[in-house]
Amino acid sequence: MNTTATARYAKVIEISKRMRWEIDRDIVRGRDFDYGRAFLPDGLSLADELDFLDAADRRLLSQVQGRTYAYMFGLAERFISAKIMEIGHARAFGDQVEMEALVRMTDEELKHQALFRRLEDMMAAGMPPGHRMTAEPNAVAQVVLASSTWAVLALTLHIERFSQAHYRASIGPDEQLCPLWKDVFLYHWREEAQHAVLDEMEFLREDEHLDAAARDAAVDDLIALVGAFDAILQGQAAADAAYFCAIAGTQPDALRRRRIEGVILKAYRWQYLVSGFMEPRFRKILFSCLDDAQAVRIRNAMAPLAYAVPRLGGLVDAIAA
Secondary structure (H helix, E strand, O other): OOHHHHHHHHHHHHHHHHHOOOHHHHHHOOOOOOOOOEOOOHHHHOHHHOOOOOHHHHHHHHHHHHHHHHHHHHHHHHHHHHHHHHHHHHOOOOOHHHHHHHHHHHHHHHHHHHHHHHHHHHHHHHOOOOOOOOOOHHHHHHHHHOOOHHHHHHHHHHHHHHHHHHHHHHHOOOOOEOHHHHHHHHHHHHHHHHHHHHHHHHHHHHHHOOOHHHHHHHHHHHHHHHHHHHHHHHHHHHHHHHHHHHHOOOOOOHHHHHHHHHHHHHHHHHHHHHHHHHOHHHHHHHHHOOOHHHHHHHHHHHHHHOOOOOOOOHHHHHHHO
């Protein structure tokens, strides 16, 4: 390990220690969610694209999507923590500064999983029954971890980068959101900022070890993972649309139900896939490792999802800046 790289790992450790937070002491603090406020901003939920919903139902839609937002992060952090632990184990007898940084990231990701399970318990108590999570985290993790390390780390970096972009560009600046919800993603953002640094270093380190054929196969793995996540989003969007329509203040007719499901799926594709691939730092790192043909394959795989951006471009511009 060269001196510059060791210094970067050491800096991550220093910031991790300084930013350390606890679920009850720093985030929950005896509070509950304020269901009189939105959870996700319109720029993420796309609730404003359903012009037939009144203010109360737009707020409810943001809460339904917010519940899934927390669930999806918990689901992703299941495979992220497992992969980082695997990488750390393989280097247990190497540079111990590096080892500590990876161990701390694993510990923080496990804490994040506990946080999102806690939030689900709170929302289950505070929202009407019937919400359904369509993908089982361990099953998803097993599928993801069967892919190449390069593809898993690329997907992980993508997730870490869009989580940063969502908070900075949308959640953080919105003073109308539920205060507890904002605090959850403020504290999550603080630790994920350092995880993104580690993800980038680990991804580039893995890329250095690949020959052209192995990288080409890894690109196929990443494209397959994007497809697998899109399938999860399709299932969850259908479940969330059914749940929302069952509990909304005004019961929509069949045509409006289809529109609701379509907008929820568009929102989920925007939140979990498209916004990440638009994030400049992720694009720079990923495409710096690809040849022209591989870059075209990635772009072609993402092309069918290109429609999934908000009609109002403010958030798009902020994420892509």
